[in-house]
Amino acid sequence: MPELPDVEVYRQYCQSTSLYQRIEDVEVFSERILEDLDGVDFRGSMMGSEFQGTERHGKYLFLNRSQKGWMSMHFGMTGRLKYYQGTKEPAYTQVLFIFNSGYNLALIMPRKLGAISLPDSVSGFIKKKGLGPDVFKDDFNKQVFLSLLAGSRAMIKSQLMNQQVMAGIGNVYSDEILFQAEIHPRTKIKHLSKQERVKVYRSLNQVLESAIQNQADPEQFPSTYLTPRREIDALCPRCGGEIKRVKVSGRSSYYCPSCQPQK
DNA sequence: CGACAAGCCTGGTAGC
DNA sequence: TGCTACCAGGCTTGTC
Numbered sequence: 001m002p003e004l005p006d007v008e009v010y011r012q013y014c015q016s017t018s019l020y021q022r023i024e025d026v027e028v029f030s031e032r033i034l035e036d037l038d039g040v041d042f043r044g045s046m047m048g049s050e051f052q053g054t055e056r057h058g059k060y061l062f063l064n065r066s067q068k069g070w071m072s073m074h075f076g077m078t079g080r081l082k083y084y085q086g087t088k089e090p091a092y093t094q095v096l097f098i099f100n101s102g103y104n105l106a107l108i109m110p111r112k113l114g115a116i117s118l119p120d121s122v123s124g125f126i127k128k129k130g131l132g133p134d135v136f137k138d139d140f141n142k143q144v145f146l147s148l149l150a151g152s153r154a155m156i157k158s159q160l161m162n163q164q165v166m167a168g169i170g171n172v173y174s175d176e177i178l179f180q181a182e183i184h185p186r187t188k189i190k191h192l193s194k195q196e197r198v199k200v201y202r203s204l205n206q207v208l209e210s211a212i213q214n215q216a217d218p219e220q221f222p223s224t225y226l227t228p229r230r231e232i233d234a235l236c237p238r239c240g241g242e243i244k245r246v247k248v249s250g251r252s253s254y255y256c257p258s259c260q261p262q263k
Numbered sequence: 264c265g266a267c268a269a270g271c272c273t274g275g276t277a278g279c
Numbered sequence: 280t281g282c283t284a285c286c287a288g289g290c291t292t293g294t295c
Contacts, residue, residue, distance in 0.1 A: 002269065032291090059270075076270040076291085092293095111291045113270055129271095153278075154285060162285090163271080172269055230269095250287055252267080 002075035003059060004136055004168030005211035010081050011056045014063060014105075017083040019051050021099035030094040033109070035117035045118060046071075046097070055122050057134050058167025062122050069120045076113030082106045132166040136208050140166075145201045149189050156192065156200065157185035158249045169204070171251045172227055173211070177203045179226040184260045185253040186246065191263050230254045 002010075026046045028039035037045065045068065053064035061073045073079075082090055083105050089096050092110040099105070107116070119125035132148070133140050148165050149156075159165055160174040169177070178185050180203035183196060192200075207225075214220035218228040224237050234243040236256040244257050 006269085074270075077268065078270080078291095078293090110293060111268085111270085113291060115271085152284085158285075170269060249285080251269095 002077070002079055003170035003173050004056075004134075005173070005208055005216040007056055007059050007061050007075065007168075008136070008212050009216045010075070011054045011061050013081060013083070014051070014061070015054045017103070018063075018097075018099070018105050019053070021101040021103070022050050023047055023097055024100045025098040027089070027096040027098070028094075029096070030109075030112050032112055033094055033107075033115050035115050037118065042116075042118075057122060057126055058131055058163055059170065060125070060129075060131075060167075062119075062125070069118060070122060070125070072115075072117050072119055072125055073107065074115045076109060076111060076115075078111045079107060079109040079114040082108055126167075130164050132162070132164055135166050135168045135204060136212075142198065142201050145204070146194075146197055149192070149197055152189045154189060155185070155248060156183060156187050156189050157251075157253060159189055160200075160204075161249070161251070168208070171253070172230070173207060175230070175254050176207050176211075176225060176227050179255060179260065180207055180224075182259050184262045185248050185255055187263055226254060226256070 023046050026043040028034065028042060031039045034042050049065045049068050051063040052066050055062040059074060063071045065071060083103055085103050089106050090108050092108050093106040094109045094112060095107045095116060097105040133144060149159060152159055157174050157178060160169045160177060161171065175185065177200060181200045183200060210222060221227055226237065229237065229243055232243065232245050236243055236259060238259050239256065241256055241258045243254050246253050246255065
């Protein structure tokens with residue numbers, strides 16, 4: 001479920017495991033996820049360097065390679081990382097970094113919809129991709145959020161998920177935020193009052209903070225959360241009613257019809 | 264076996 | 280009418 005909280009957990013994982021070890025070799029099992037180099041050139045660029053720091057913007061993770069710039073990672077729908085010792089890489093490993101410490105870092109991704117690229121700078125990458133501000137950084141405040149909704153013709157869920165507007169929220173967390181805010185996912189932004197918009201903002205902050213604290217693991221989420229109950233006819237943790245599913249911009253959205261009535 | 268799945272990107276178009 | 284902003288569909292491949 002690689003949305004902002006998941007990628008933040010991956011960032012902390014890399015920070016605590018994968019820095020300051022020389023990359024002795026790189027194995028590329030799927031070239032399609034390499035954005036700007038083929039496998040041979042990517043390997044050549046990575047070998048001999050080491051990761052020295054981590055950043056995150058929205059759903060993208062960045063690893064600093066000092067004078068050689070940055071490596072960005074995107075996890076698609078199914079990507080995750082594993083730092084391990086041993087000879088056999090995990091199933092569905094697409095790119096494998098082999099360190100001189102005897103440990104390896106595997107990018108595991110059953111569906112090859114993620115991407116790796118080698119940007120010169122994080123800010124340049126954000127600009128090139130047209131990403132909006134990261135929703136969990138300090139400068140993302142209520143005023144910024146309200147300005148990003150102002151004048152929009154979109155449905156609230158689509159706007160929360162639009163990475164060009166604001167970066168980090170995907171299908172699962174947009175549903176959770178709107179469940180906590182008691183707003184139907186198909187609500188048009190122009191029909192939301194100022195108080196309702198502020199309520200969405202507060203829910204956004206609370207949900208992301210709680211998710212990161214709980215290692216983005218739905219099983220550890222508060223009992224009032226929808227995320228562990230993303231299935232039709234599950235029961236609403238607030239009112240006990242049946243959870244329903246509806247399509248919003250082509251994405252399956254779960255909600256409680258009585259807690260989140262359609263306007 | 265068809266529908267579905269947490270990601271992004273693109274082309275066509277609805278609506279100001 | 281023209282331009283934007285929006286959204287449906289496609290990509291991939293394993294699971295139910």
